[in-house]
Amino acid sequence: MDKINLVWLKRDIRTQDHEPLHLAEQHNLPYLILFIFEPLIIQYPDASPRHLQFQYHCIKEMNETLYSFGHKVHVFYGDAIHIFEFLTQKYEVKNIFSYQETGLNHTFERDKKLKLFFQSKGIQWQEIQKxxxxxxxxxxxxxxxxxxxxxxxxxAINNTFSSEKTILLTHNPFELPFYLQNNLQNYPSQYQPAGxxxxxxxxxxxxxxxxxxxxxxxxxxxxxxxxxxxxxxxxxxxxxxxxxxxxxxxxxxxxxxxxxxxxxxxxxxxxxxxxxxxxxxKPNYETNCIQPAFEDIPFGQDEVKLNAWKKGKTGIPLIDACMRCLHSTGWINFRMRAMLVSFLCHYLEIDWKLGMYHLAQLFLDYEPGIHYPQFQMQAGVSGNPIIRAYNPIKQSKEKDPDAIFIKKWLPELSLLPKELIHEPWKISSIEAKMYNFSLEKDYCNPIIIPEKADFTLLKKLWKIKKLIKSNKPEIKQE
Ligand SMILES: Cc1cc2nc3c(=O)[nH]c(=O)nc-3n(C[C@H](O)[C@H](O)[C@H](O)COP(=O)(O)OP(=O)(O)OC[C@H]3O[C@@H](n4cnc5c(N)ncnc54)[C@H](O)[C@@H]3O)c2cc1C
Missing domain, CATH: 1.25.40.80 (Serine Threonine Protein Phosphatase 5, Tetratricopeptide repeat)
Known part of the structure; x- marks a missing residue:
């Protein structure tokens, strides 16, 4: 059996400033580079095809660079443990070089099992901090x-690749299934290009x-x-x-x-x-309020409102424009992300836990370490001293005064003048005739009128915050 090393790529699909690749290149054994599309990750509720498409196309581009050195990233589909079992049956694997994966509990648990497996085989797994x-x-x-x-x-590390260190697998029983490969080959042009x-x-x-x-x-x-x-x-x-x-x-x-x-x-x-x-x-930031005192706040579950938010059909133009832009491109800026969460939790009074995976799936840049703490901060359930409820109309008038963004993502409003577009439910019947616009037919009635929101839950959140600040014991009964 050939003695080899492995380089396991995860959220580090690049050829330069890459320490695991550098370590493999310094070693005297040949090495095989691999990436695994794992059902464990693909089936988790935060995942979406756009994440996989981005990864797939990063690998494709990386392979174009590696080609001239005779190297390639081998793509596998399956449970990591089965793939490593297969590779250790085929080769005498000496070392595995990878970055330490950061993220949620399910990958942490997987890594604990893998560590035991590698130990049982006498394989050194060198994980580099990111x-x-x-x-x-x-x-x-x-x-x-x-x-x-x-x-x-x-x-930064200047990676070099020498062709004599190459190992290429001739038969891969863990290839991507055909249907998945087909889906991943597509790369919508509205997304930022990968690689x-x-x-x-x-x-x-x-x-x-x-x-x-x-x-x-x-x-x-x-x-x-x-x-x-x-x-x-x-x-x-x-x-x-x-x-x-x-x-x-x-x-x-x-x-x-x-x-x-x-x-x-x-x-x-x-x-x-x-x-x-x-x-x-604290990986439980994914599931539990950072400030446990907020766990009992009776956030709502209204499915109709939640779905309107998810689809970008709330009737609040800036909110809908942001959501539709996300559906199409996978990116909006920080303030608009914060506003979407704040609208969900403070205006619609819906549980933050019902919205977080939806945005995780839509963000092309989904990064659990940023996503969950930020989501909680904007929902007001973190330990942050301030809770911001962004008024979507104020944001709309201040941040998109000429409604350029709104018109791009809500073409049904594009004929309205900028003075009317931010609050179309205020359009009078004369104006509606002038612009040949019907709120119900062309757009939709707002599911909430922001200036009429009573912020019942937000007031509760503030009350608890104040109790925490003054350290009163009755906080437990809230
Ligand atoms: C509810 C919510 C969820 C978010 N989820 C994500 C996410 O899943 N992935 C993600 O990358 N960003 C997330 N952000 C943070 C931020 O919105 C994006 O990083 C930013 O909009 C990305 O655009 P950019 O690269 O042009 O950012 P720039 O402003 O140019 O910032 C450069 C980089 O710094 C990092 N960064 C920027 N803002 C923050 C921040 N507030 N906290 C931590 N790191 C930051 C990102 O890696 C970003 O790419 C979230 C924000 C909110 C309010």
Whole structure:
């Protein structure tokens, strides 16, 4: 049997600044690179075809680069343990190099089982920390900060590939099933293009020009599409490392010329890793309120309202435009994400747990470490001292005053003047005739009129917050 090493790619599909690939290349044995589409992950309620499509196309592009070195990423479909059983029957596997996976409990549990399996076979599994985050750690803020800074300050790895280290599998019994392969081959053009090459294009244009207006555009649904970095899917699936982005930005001329924008951007890279670390410490953020005192708040379950929100048919133009834009492209900016959650939980008074997987599936950049803490923060159930209920009409008038974003995603409103478009239920019968518009026929009645919301649950949330602040014992009875 051939003695080999394995490199297991997960959310790190790239050829450069990749430590597991570097370690494999330094070793004297040949190595096989693999990626597994796991039913465990695919069938989890946060997953969606767009995530798989993005990954699949990242791998495809990576293989174009690896081809000239005789290497390739072998794609498997099945339970990780079965695939490693197969590979260890075929080869004498000595080492497995991978990044430490961060995320939810089901992959953590899988890894615990795999560790035992590898131990039983005498295989060394070397897992490298990602951006200073420690998996399942007893997190200490200072330690994480030190880890993160140490990581971004180190030179990025220049990966090289030598063809004599190649192992290619001739027969793969765990190939992607035909139906899945067919689905993944499609890549809707409305999504950001996948892969390292495009990731660098986005990064370069952001540093050279797009990011100059980062701060003044970040909250606006239309302007942010251009001036925000748009690096989130590339960071979430690993086409770029945090270090590559960090170093490219701080070494750029514009970092010195426009510090307000680029410093603000750098702080978000820091948050990214910070939030991922927090979820590692408490993976139950996915299912439980960060502040347990909020667990008993009687959030609603109204299916009609929930479905209207999910489909972008609430009758509130900015809310619907954001949701439909997400359905189509997989991306909206931070403020609009926050507003969608705040509208669900504070205006419609629906349980945050009923909305979180829906957005996870729609986000092309879904990253559990950011998603769950942010979702809870906007739902007001985290430990944050402030609860924000974004008024969707105020947001609409302030952030999309000319309704450019709304008109793009709600073409049925495109003939209305900007003065009427933000609250179409206020259109008088004369105006309706003038614009040949019928609220019921052309659009829909609002499921709630924002200015009439009574915020019963929000008031409860605030009451508990105040009790927590003053540390009163009756908090348990709320
Ligand atoms: C309810 C909710 C859910 C979210 N879910 C996700 C998610 O699943 N995946 C995701 O990448 N972002 C998530 N975000 C954070 C943020 O909205 C996106 O990172 C951002 O809009 C991505 O666009 P960008 O790359 O242009 O961001 P930029 O502003 O250019 O930021 C650069 C990078 O920093 C990180 N970042 C930005 N904002 C934050 C933040 N507030 N907290 C932590 N890291 C941040 C991201 O990796 C981002 O790509 C969520 C926000 C909210 C309110």
């Amino acid at each position: 951006a200073g985050v420690q998996r399942g750690s007893l997190y200490v803020r200072e330690k994480w900060q030190e880890n993160f800074q140490g990581y971004v300050d180190k030179p 390292e090459k495009y990731a660098w294009k986005y990064l370069t244009t952001f540093v050279k020009e797009r990011g100059i207006k980062y701060m003044q555009s970040i909250s606006k649904p239309q302007e942010s599409r251009y001036h925000s970095s748009r690096l989130s899917p590339y960071l979430a699936w690993g086409s770029l490392s945090i270090r590559q982005v960090y170093q490219t930005v701080i070494q750029s001329e514009n970092y010195v010329r426009y510090p307000r924008s680029y410093e603000a951007f750098i702080s978000r890279l820091w948050w990214q890793s910070y939030f991922i670390q927090k979820l590692e410490k």
